[in-house]
Amino acid sequence: MHDVTHAIRRRRDLIVAAVLVALAACVPLFVKDVYVQNIMVLTLMYAGLSQSWNILGGYCGQISLGHALYFGLGAYVTAILLTKFGVLPWFGMLAGGLISALIALALGYPTFRLGGHYFAIATIVIAEIAYLLFLNWDWAGAALGIDMMVREDSWLKFQFLRSKLPYFYFALFFALAAWLVTWWLENSKWGYWWRAVKDNPDAAESLGVVVFKSKMGAGAISAFLTAIGGAFYAMFVSYIDPDAVMSFQFSLLIALPAVVGGIGTLWGPVLGAAILIPLTELTRSFIGGSGRGVDLIVYGGLIMLISLTRPDGLLGLFSRRKKEVAR
Amino acid sequence: MTALLETRGVWQRFGGLIANSDVSISVGRGEIVGLIGPNGAGKSTLFNLIAGVRPPTQGTIWLDGEDVTATPATERCQRGIARTFQVVKSFETMTVVDNVIVGALVRTTDMRAARRKAFEVLEFTGLAARADVMASELIPSEKRRLEVARALATEPKLLLLDEVLTGLTPLEAQTGVELVRRVRDTGVTVLMVEHVMEIVMPLVDRAIVLDLGKVLVEGKPADVVRDPKVIAAYLGDRHAVGS
Ligand SMILES: Nc1ncnc2c1ncn2[C@@H]1O[C@H](COP(=O)(O)OP(=O)(O)O)[C@@H](O)[C@H]1O
Numbered sequence: 001m002h003d004v005t006h007a008i009r010r011r012r013d014l015i016v017a018a019v020l021v022a023l024a025a026c027v028p029l030f031v032k033d034v035y036v037q038n039i040m041v042l043t044l045m046y047a048g049l050s051q052s053w054n055i056l057g058g059y060c061g062q063i064s065l066g067h068a069l070y071f072g073l074g075a076y077v078t079a080i081l082l083t084k085f086g087v088l089p090w091f092g093m094l095a096g097g098l099i100s101a102l103i104a105l106a107l108g109y110p111t112f113r114l115g116g117h118y119f120a121i122a123t124i125v126i127a128e129i130a131y132l133l134f135l136n137w138d139w140a141g142a143a144l145g146i147d148m149m150v151r152e153d154s155w156l157k158f159q160f161l162r163s164k165l166p167y168f169y170f171a172l173f174f175a176l177a178a179w180l181v182t183w184w185l186e187n188s189k190w191g192y193w194w195r196a197v198k199d200n201p202d203a204a205e206s207l208g209v210v211v212f213k214s215k216m217g218a219g220a221i222s223a224f225l226t227a228i229g230g231a232f233y234a235m236f237v238s239y240i241d242p243d244a245v246m247s248f249q250f251s252l253l254i255a256l257p258a259v260v261g262g263i264g265t266l267w268g269p270v271l272g273a274a275i276l277i278p279l280t281e282l283t284r285s286f287i288g289g290s291g292r293g294v295d296l297i298v299y300g301g302l303i304m305l306i307s308l309t310r311p312d313g314l315l316g317l318f319s320r321r322k323k324e325v326a327r
Numbered sequence: 328m329t330a331l332l333e334t335r336g337v338w339q340r341f342g343g344l345i346a347n348s349d350v351s352i353s354v355g356r357g358e359i360v361g362l363i364g365p366n367g368a369g370k371s372t373l374f375n376l377i378a379g380v381r382p383p384t385q386g387t388i389w390l391d392g393e394d395v396t397a398t399p400a401t402e403r404c405q406r407g408i409a410r411t412f413q414v415v416k417s418f419e420t421m422t423v424v425d426n427v428i429v430g431a432l433v434r435t436t437d438m439r440a441a442r443r444k445a446f447e448v449l450e451f452t453g454l455a456a457r458a459d460v461m462a463s464e465l466i467p468s469e470k471r472r473l474e475v476a477r478a479l480a481t482e483p484k485l486l487l488l489d490e491v492l493t494g495l496t497p498l499e500a501q502t503g504v505e506l507v508r509r510v511r512d513t514g515v516t517v518l519m520v521e522h523v524m525e526i527v528m529p530l531v532d533r534a535i536v537l538d539l540g541k542v543l544v545e546g547k548p549a550d551v552v553r554d555p556k557v558i559a560a561y562l563g564d565r566h567a568v569g570s
């Protein structure tokens with residue numbers, strides 16, 4: 001009987017996702033405003049990015065504040081392959097994902113042995129070092145960055161002069177893909193291993209969970225998906241430099257929706273992104289271009305506030321109320 | 328036939344402190360063996376060595392005739408040693424059944440099979456009604472049972488229980504005693520640490536008394552409780568003998 005309720009719950013999630021995607025797909029038919037479409041693209045992209053982050057940070061409990069590294073790597077690999085070697089961004093995207101996953105494994109090898117806060121600090125430091133490397137790497141454009149020069153509309157090159165719609169649909173696909181991967185993994189050996197590792201690594205080990213391997217798996221999958229998002233972003237903005245794709249604010253923006261919506265939950269990143277990204281975009285245009293420092297303070301403050309007062313995020317609020325009603 | 332578990336001349340030092348010195352014990356298949364001794368005798372330390380938390384400073388540990396001294400905890404579980412923790416270590420943000428599924432996944436990657444196994448074990452341990460509750464919401468005696476359930480889901484040959492009966496009400500303890508008997512009846516060998524002799528003596532086939540890190544006495548429960556050395560060791564540890 002319980003088997004059935006579990007299966008029903010999972011199917012319900014799938015149906016809700018299908019309905020949401022169908023609804024989202026229709027929105028551009030009615031909303032023609034480019035500024036609003038832009039916000040929708042970013043919201044979907046961050047939903048997918050935060051979902052990817054959530055696999056490592058939420059499910060496996062390894063809080064990374066350096067995902068800007070994988071985001072930036074996805075963007076750079078795609079941009080460099082396209083401009084220097086003429087490789088189509090679809091392949092660049094995959095290459096960026098694979099390279100990021102490999103780097104996540106190489107970095108995870110020493111850092112996953114670190115406990116709690118030290119891991120988070122290490123991720124910040126590593127991402128910052130990578131940022132500085134790209135800032136000084138002439139072949140990769142250094143501080144000037146890389147311009148992908150859009151000349152014509154092309155699906156092959158995933159470049160579009162005026163319309164935001166192709167980007168919108170790809171962002172929707174990306175968000176859905178990250179969600180589906182999470183949905184699938186949640187009910188797999190990996191998903192169970194991750195949550196066990198997060199809650200109590202000693203107990204997990206005693207039950208045959210290979211703790212280190214669990215973290216490595218989560219890190220690789222999370223980095224791969226994050227890099228796909230970064231590759232998309234590079235094509236979306238068509239010009240990248242270290243500040244535009246690898247600065248610390250991306251690490252925060254990638255983590256924040258999951259933390260706000262509900263860390264380690266299937267719907268948390270979606271909910272968090274839907275609330276946060278439009279909000280940040282609106283305040284940014286309100287404050288104006290000078291607002292970068294302010295952004296960082298607001299994000300950092302939010303993360304602290306939420307982890308102190310409501311560690312289970314907005315979804316936790318919801319499920320708590322449901323429980324009270326049930327009583 | 329060799330014993331299921333054997334420790335040969337096991338030593339554990341923590342800096343200057345010797346927690347286990349030259350401990351050689353063996354546990355045969357199908358036995359319930361009690362490992363008792365006053366507080367600080369080194370019982371949990373020996374447990375951790377058997378479970379593979381750390382390798383002993385000196386000596387070897389044998390499972391099923393194979394040397395597992397260097398085998399890490401994860402692999403010992405795969406090889407058939409399961410344990411509970413004296414201070415319970417539930418997966419607090421997971422439901423009761425999900426806690427048990429983690430254990431079941433050692434033997435299968437099929438989620439349906441793991442879930443089925445988990446419910447079987449929850450039924451067996453009397454936790455089925457609490458399956459969908461968060462582990463953090465369980466009362467202490469239920470958390471103890473969840474530890475046992477999780478361990479049983481790994482289908483162990485040897486089950487290590489660290490003070491699972493301590494601190495329970497008499498009724499809860501009785502239920503626990505019966506659970507351990509039923510576990511043994513399914514063919515699992517049990518090595519249980521208890522601090523309070525009165526609870527375990529009627530349950531175990533054989534008792535090993537540890538004192539100051541050494542094996543003090545070993546034998547039938549009835550003989551062990553009357554042994555003057557054991558009584559002396561427990562003196563000054565009054566509430567452990569009676570209750
Ligand atoms: N990890 C450790 N580091 C240092 N000392 C320890 C450690 N674990 C146990 N001890 C010490 O070893 C001795 C035996 O402890 P323990 O095995 O927990 O006893 P028991 O379980 O029989 O009450 C105690 O003096 C304890 O303080």
Ligand SMILES: [Mg+2]
Pocket residue numbers: 370371372413
């Ligand atoms: Mg102890």
